[in-house]
Amino acid sequence: MKKKKNSxxxxxxxxxxxxxxxxxxxxMGGVELTAHGAADAPQPAGAEAPLTEIPTLPAxxxxxxxxxxxxxxxxxxLTLLKNDxxxxxxxxxxxxxxxxAWLNRAGALxxxxxxxxxxxxxxxxxxxxxxxxxxxxxQHRDIVLDALKAxxxxxxxxxxxxxxxxxxxxxxxxxxxxxxxFQAGLQERSHPHRHFxxxxxxxGALGRNVLVRAQSxxxxxxxxxxxxxxxAAELNWRLQKAVSTGLMGEACIQRLDAVTWFLGGPRLGGRxxxxxxxxxxxxxxxxxxxxxxxxxxxxxxxxxxxxxRFLCDATLxxxxxxxxxxxxxxxxxxxxxxxxxxxxSKAWMFKEDDAPLLxxxxxxxxxxxxxxxxxxxxxxxxxxxxxxxxxxAANAPPAIEPLxxxxxxxxxxxxxxxxxxxxxxxxxxxxxxxxFRAKLAETRKFSMTQFPAAGWEEGLEATVLAIKANExxxxxxxxxxxxxxxxx
Amino acid sequence: xKKLSLATIGALALALVTLxxxxxxxxxxxxxxxxxxxxxxxxxxxxxxxTAAALTVEYRAQPTNTTVEIQGTSTFHDWEMKGTSIGGIxxxxxxxxxxxxxxxxxxxxxxxxxxxxxxxxxxRNIHSQVAVMPxxxxxxxxxxxxxxxxxxxxxxxxALKLKTPHAAxxxxxxxxxxxxxxxxxxxxVAFPVxxxxxxxxxxVVRGAASLKMTDYKVPPPAPNIAGLGIMKCGDEVKxxxxxxxxxxxxKQP
Numbered sequence: 001m002k003k004k005k006n007s008x009x010x011x012x013x014x015x016x017x018x019x020x021x022x023x024x025x026x027x028m029g030g031v032e033l034t035a036h037g038a039a040d041a042p043q044p045a046g047a048e049a050p051l052t053e054i055p056t057l058p059a060x061x062x063x064x065x066x067x068x069x070x071x072x073x074x075x076x077x078l079t080l081l082k083n084d085x086x087x088x089x090x091x092x093x094x095x096x097x098x099x100x101a102w103l104n105r106a107g108a109l110x111x112x113x114x115x116x117x118x119x120x121x122x123x124x125x126x127x128x129x130x131x132x133x134x135x136x137x138x139q140h141r142d143i144v145l146d147a148l149k150a151x152x153x154x155x156x157x158x159x160x161x162x163x164x165x166x167x168x169x170x171x172x173x174x175x176x177x178x179x180x181x182f183q184a185g186l187q188e189r190s191h192p193h194r195h196f197x198x199x200x201x202x203x204g205a206l207g208r209n210v211l212v213r214a215q216s217x218x219x220x221x222x223x224x225x226x227x228x229x230x231x232a233a234e235l236n237w238r239l240q241k242a243v244s245t246g247l248m249g250e251a252c253i254q255r256l257d258a259v260t261w262f263l264g265g266p267r268l269g270g271r272x273x274x275x276x277x278x279x280x281x282x283x284x285x286x287x288x289x290x291x292x293x294x295x296x297x298x299x300x301x302x303x304x305x306x307x308x309r310f311l312c313d314a315t316l317x318x319x320x321x322x323x324x325x326x327x328x329x330x331x332x333x334x335x336x337x338x339x340x341x342x343x344x345s346k347a348w349m350f351k352e353d354d355a356p357l358l359x360x361x362x363x364x365x366x367x368x369x370x371x372x373x374x375x376x377x378x379x380x381x382x383x384x385x386x387x388x389x390x391x392x393a394a395n396a397p398p399a400i401e402p403l404x405x406x407x408x409x410x411x412x413x414x415x416x417x418x419x420x421x422x423x424x425x426x427x428x429x430x431x432x433x434x435x436f437r438a439k440l441a442e443t444r445k446f447s448m449t450q451f452p453a454a455g456w457e458e459g460l461e462a463t464v465l466a467i468k469a470n471e472x473x474x475x476x477x478x479x480x481x482x483x484x485x486x487x488x
Numbered sequence: 489x490k491k492l493s494l495a496t497i498g499a500l501a502l503a504l505v506t507l508x509x510x511x512x513x514x515x516x517x518x519x520x521x522x523x524x525x526x527x528x529x530x531x532x533x534x535x536x537x538x539t540a541a542a543l544t545v546e547y548r549a550q551p552t553n554t555t556v557e558i559q560g561t562s563t564f565h566d567w568e569m570k571g572t573s574i575g576g577i578x579x580x581x582x583x584x585x586x587x588x589x590x591x592x593x594x595x596x597x598x599x600x601x602x603x604x605x606x607x608x609x610x611x612r613n614i615h616s617q618v619a620v621m622p623x624x625x626x627x628x629x630x631x632x633x634x635x636x637x638x639x640x641x642x643x644x645x646x647a648l649k650l651k652t653p654h655a656a657x658x659x660x661x662x663x664x665x666x667x668x669x670x671x672x673x674x675x676x677v678a679f680p681v682x683x684x685x686x687x688x689x690x691x692v693v694r695g696a697a698s699l700k701m702t703d704y705k706v707p708p709p710a711p712n713i714a715g716l717g718i719m720k721c722g723d724e725v726k727x728x729x730x731x732x733x734x735x736x737x738x739k740q741p
Contacts, residue, residue: 055627423610427575428551435551439573446615450623 184459206329348374
């Protein structure tokens, strides 16, 4: 859906963050509300109270299913949402994990949450309106289907599933649940910086696409220790070939999603048609069966990306340069560094000498990378800002992590759709009619202009790519990515 | 003896229908429909109502082809909010038919069409039309209208006086009087409306009403815009609506 947006819509949030807000708003006929200004302002006739802040979004009570390392990170992030007045009615009311030690640890993070050892008991609670599913990938399908059936909004971590069939089951179920929001855990889709970059890239700053490279490099051991062999087996699902989507799924899926999105997605020639993979077990950092070092090359069909190849590589044996995407075009190369808990989402453009002058880059902030100079791609990337920004501050952890943007979008969209569904049912009944679906689709679209997010289509697309890439890497073969893999 | 008891049942059924019509405000319509007695008065199989006041022709709001617009002014620029949902019902006397070719309407009483009914609009379904961050302006409006406590704008019609003469082919024009509840304050309001029949038993009610926010104790928002000062909204707003309803088919015995 986002692919169709025009540039003035997609880069709005990022633009507003750093730009001359007043001038822009005045131009567009909008207004910005400031807490200080309104409080100091004289009250108009008849006014009872000054309007001082952005009003609160509808309350959403959340449950988190899966309280492992990532599940606890999600709980912590959800509790942070409340610091923003818009989200102050967001509450984690339930947590589920069948492993008591993790459940208790998670419970300490959200003291108001009721704790469950069975997700079905959590889903039976009517006060839980929305759930975040952060269990091992191969357990997503049953939980998501049950959650949708129970009327909950669902945020499902990526990959959606470990098989294409399971991912399609999830996608189909979301279409039945038209009164609910389904979000795939593809964080870049909710990040304002990406929405600032997308129209920039799509409007031709690269020239003609040449190739793309992306990586996810870590030095880490996937194996975890446990008290009992049973618990160890359960804990180390990523090491089991039968259920693991390997490095392509568990480490690279955000890169696979972002790159195919920026190459145009399925509608604009950004869906690959072949994948070739290579893999090795070098340090057994993903166990003896699952490769700890993988390279995959994606090819694209005739069209906008004809002749373009996308090399995605991942390893658990060397951490150098961690995660990034590098887009090479005939006019420039663009380096995109995704944000995480340690660093802000950033991007730089490296221009070719014969590329046309865009104009603004003369005044933009520049950073030196070895022998190359990159033009910083942030809204309002002026020299003036570079002068005021301290070197240390530039490398400080981000104020808002990508996961937080994704969870903000989920809560905001779920709240908006739930409110619209309630209002509609009061007026015209609960029955599943084309009018009801159309009304909620309109609400969702409107909410997503402010709070963009990945839906089932993006989730399925990225999941299929990850599963097939993993398969190609294990087989060390070239596999065709048939359109039927992606279609319901 | 038998006839008398039938009439008693009829009167009871009438009272029940009236009660249910009021209840529609609080519950979904299908719940009301399910609770309706199998043979309501004035419908085939039911007793014939004895007085002209029996409002048995019921029109129910439709989810499509409805718009509501709120237009306002400010010291900065004019503003507008739009919605596409109005819920509710309108009841008319038995035999009411909106036939544009006729000079008048059946069922008129002293030049007025007896009618009862309610229109309700969820405040959060009305959206600002600004290009940038419309959600913020929606929030400003919801805050001003105390949406949390009063989620709906509710209008109850009490009188529909037909404007005469009615020109054949033109929609029927009325002066409508009713009670308008906004943000917990109810005022009696009068404004012109038209009713035009559409196909498949549908009608569209069109109208425009001007009102003052302060009459409903709604403070005209005056947000402070960075760098530009206070945008003070004008007290007066205009509400325009096109409301499509469909006649509820009489139940078969």
